[in-house]
Amino acid sequence: MSLRGFILRRLGAMIVVLVVVAAINFFLFQILPFYVLHVNPEQWFVPLPSGSVHNVAYIEKIRAQVIAAMGFNLPVYERFFVYLRSMFTFNFGYNVGGALSGPVIVTIERFAPYTILLLGSSTVAAYIVGIYLGVVSAAKRGQVADVASFTTLLFLYAMPSFWIGTLLLIFFAFSMKLFPIDAEAYFSSFHGIAFVGALLKAMVLPFTSLLLVSIGGVYLIMRSTTIDVLSEDYIMMARAKGLSNSAILYKHALRNAILPIITLFAISMGFILSGAVITETIFSWPGLGYWTFVAIETLDFPLEQAIFFVISIMVVAANFIADLLYGFLDPRIRAG
């Protein structure tokens, strides 16, 4: 199959997957909130612009606008097409939860950067450290350094993220008072350059927490693939040629062992927007993960649908990129 044919076929499949996910998304939230509340969706529009409390005509106008835009006056199947169009045009409707107001897309644009900053930096850091430790550990297989790092990282791998978060928060925020307890409340009181400093300070604990949680998985895979590669014949050959250990490790073994990790990295970049619901909630980091949780608690289903859909797009795209990248990086696949 030609590369172009491959890409076209994959793109088609991606769109089908996205439509199905959007449909699941729609019917899930269509059934659930009604089931939970048994109320008219119109009653959910609690947020009112301040100062307009007595302006009934204005409120009614906004309400009518929202209801029309989101198709609440239509039967379910017609609303589904309104919904589908709104998803694929990135016009996700309006927040109805009361915690936030205004169009959902504004909410996402406002809070996605926090998630990308936190998840992006911690994922990259986890991969760099994990890959390095994994390779070193594999090269020293069975020695004290390997056993020690294997045990530690296996332990980290098995640690629940909420536990790490709780421990860090209690020791470093509650007890030693080094870092803020409520990240958002802390950094939102700063402006300008001081804001950046405050943001970074508030990010230390959630960053560390995510780093510790995700480093174990990378390390374990890197270590086992490197061990696999090191037992290949061409490594023996390289050794026989008299190459130095570091040359064998970094020039011959690492290049092959890193392939699955790169795919994995691309896929985990896809899940970056889904954020770390738990870590963000524990540290009150106002990313999309945090808002996923708040949206559920406040029954803000347009926001929830939008977050799910955006995540799905990212994941589908990341998987696609991972496939392409794999073909690009691995000459065996390119040739075959």
Added chain:
Amino acid sequence: MSWSSKHQGISEFFHNKLGITGLAIIVFFTFTALCAPLLTSNSPNQIYVTGPWAVPQWATAFPQYSDLPSNMLVTSADLANWRITTASSTQATPQQVALPASALNGLGFKFDPREALLISSAVPYSAKTFSGETVASLSYNFTYEYKPPYDFTFGDIIYVANVSNVADFYFRFILSGPSGTYKLTSYAIMSNSPVEVISYRNGIPVGRWYDISLSNVLPDVNTAALGPSGSTAVDSGEIFLAKKGIYNYTVQLVIIPQQGETAFVKVYMEPAYFHVLGRAYGLLGSDDKGRDLWSQFVYGSRISIEVGLLASAATVVIGTFLGLFSAIEGGVLDEFWMRVADVILVLPFLPLAIVVLFVFTQSPVVQKDPSILYIWLVVLFSVLSWPGLARVIRSQALSLKERGYVEAARALGAGKLYIMNKHLLPNIMGLVYANLALSVPGFILTEASLDFLFPNASTIPTWGRMIAKAYEHAASATAYGFGWWWFLFPGLAIVLLSLAFVLLGYALDEIFNPRLRKR
């Protein structure tokens, strides 16, 4: 797989130290889960089994916790150990009495009195003693050599046999010692509070055994009565038992006759009890309401193991079946199931689980029986996680399908089911076993995370819920060492159990996957 190779696999497993460690941990937690009622006598949600924020008993080995009190019942059931004083018009005789079992169930402990003091008293009305005359008092000395407790309970079991011409009679509890003298109950306040049942007028029954149980912690407490000057200090134990030394605990019977009459009362009084709620308790201490954490820990292992194993088993069964089925069947069905897998793999697992769990918790069925929640979680987990395994199995089966012996079987007329059963399944069993073990930790962690996010979804004790509650109280727990015993041990248990399954999975992987063997 033939018998000999199976046997070889088992012996190989027993030579794998990590695998054995993992298995041992799993066996341990399975044991605690199965034998939970034998390992602890407390119900996990029973409040004030001990004092709030009690450290584990073994922590008293450390200097900063060395003189914390355990639960202590400072009383004696033997009347000979009590000093009894009576007014002139009063007769007091110790008697052996039989109490109904219902009278003996106190506040989470059993106090078994053997003797009661029979008091018969006639009190003539006199204007001087219009607020009553103390006709009998029982007092008991005890030594208290610990840091002050946060909370305590006290009370008495009584039987009123005969009453005439009384305006009222009541019992008064007094604690005096190096910290001062405190009336634990004060009549002036009692009579203003209709809920108090410590006086005749407020509801002490005649003709049956009656348990007066009071405390500074339980809801029926008039906290105003406890503080030195109507103070509502929560930890009044810290005031009343502030200093180490010898204390005197007294219970008095006070009678108020009707105007111009001579009152007569005949009552049995047990030696009163005074129960210090400990600040050191059990294996894992207690939470903010004095619930036994060891009991929560032990019962919590049930949910983790149940959800982990069931979800993993269901996932493996569905994944293996659909993977094999797609590989053998091919065509439209293969395409269909693999596209379904694609869609599910794109859905964000945890956020979706959060949404579904939230809805479950609102549903009337789950609210009636919260344990159903975990069954639904198992279903949800397996529906969301079979695709990963199905893909692996499918690709494995596809390559096996092209092997010569499968082709030969097909040429001999073997059916699809036969080939699946006899030729494909045995060859992927290694993969299946390893996946069975390796997917458990994910489910344990996710289940715990969901409990952490929705601690109030049910009252079933789980490790995740324990950590959630500890986290909720962390801000107010500065004075209590942040309750380290509360959030540390359930977390460690989650790690250990997950780790155990990882180790087991690795061991199985190494046995069944020859490529991983050390050369």
